[in-house]
């Protein structure tokens with residue numbers, strides 16, 4: 068079942084339940100005042116905790132497959148970026164009334180192009196306005212170029228304690244096709260250096276299902292990677308994104324993608340190989356050994372609050388400082404220069420804010436929760452839906468019953 072179809076099922080079931088129970092308007096107010104509940108209680112209970120995502124929007128060049136929010140700029144105004152990231156962070160901390168940040172993730176774009184002083188300044192701002200536990204996970208995405216590698220120690224001193232390295236492939240021809248600005252030797256050196264600096268806290272990103280890739284090549288490459296990598300691996304199936312150079316090349320017949328069955332085989336064999344090497348799968352794309360799971364990413368999948376700072380960053384939190392009770396989905400302005408002007412003018416570059424209905428929030432809890440191996444426990448579900456048990460919501464669904472039957476008979 069596709070994600071869209073699964074979502075449609077979930078939405079139908081949730082809406083059906085809500086209507087069935089004559090809770091036609093499940094507003095936050097109504098959820099708050101369910102009989103026997105504390106009048107001030109909301110679901111999920113108001114939290115002063117969140118994680119923080121910081122988006123660095125610049126890259127050295129455009130990879131052929133990528134449609135993330137990134138810009139190739141020769142002249143980044145670092146002072147302005149620095150000041151704006153800090154100012155927007157202060158604003159969002161005030162608006163959310165979040166007083167404790169559990170984890171920080173610097174993503175992009177290529178945040179390893181940012182000056183380490185910018186990373187330090189953001190972390191100092193967090194520490195100035197909220198509690199950031201000493202052992203909180205602070206991850207930086209690193210492109211394994213010589214420039215990125217040379218700065219790893221400085222990033223560590225700036226407060227980073229986990230590196231996520233965009234290896235993507237250990238095959239130089241594939242790296243060229245992907246338009247990467249590194250080769251396999253750069254990737255291996257960067258992983259080695261990062262492991263020396265941050266043992267046990269280095270993750271690698273790898274893409275499979277690449278043009279022309281065969282199952283045998285992929286298995287060999289993964290085995291090679293597992294000889295040198297640390298305790299965390301993220302595997303991504305290459306998505307052909309409309310508008311990218313790779314999409315055009317495939318459309319024009321210059322490159323061809325492996326078939327769906329081959330790609331499915333690559334995923335299955337990767338799961339097996341990783342398991343043989345002691346990696347436990349804890350999410351669709353994520354594997355860890357020795358307990359090296361990413362607490363930041365688990366926060367997303369467990370539907371925790373997060374603040375998103377920087378151009379195009381996404382956030383999910385209750386703007387308690389504005390007297391709101393419901394969680395909002397917020398997106399910051401995409402284009403960095405426009406975002407900076409907005410932050411300088413208003414203190415933030417929030418372009419879009421959508422109040423999530425209770426049904427939408429529950430959909431997110433389900434869809435994100437189902438990504439994880441741990442799934443959704445009743446206890447977890449009740450934090451978001453104290454009145455409607457998971458079984459009541461989904462138990463009568465023909466689709467769920469069918470899946471249960473299939474699981475029992477297999």
Ligand SMILES: C[S@@+](CC[C@H](N)C(=O)[O-])C[C@H]1O[C@@H](n2cnc3c(N)ncnc32)[C@H](O)[C@@H]1O
Nearest residue numbers: 132133135175176177208233272303304305306
């Ligand atoms: C957007 S990148 C940012 C990090 C860094 N700039 C890099 O490229 O390594 C984050 C991760 O998303 C994954 N990614 C980006 N575009 C993708 C695509 N079209 N298909 C599959 N994975 C993709 C890559 O594995 C990458 O490591």
Ligand code: SF4
Nearest residue numbers: 126129130133175176
């Ligand atoms: S994949 Fe990473 S380095 Fe490449 S363009 Fe996208 S964000 Fe930049």
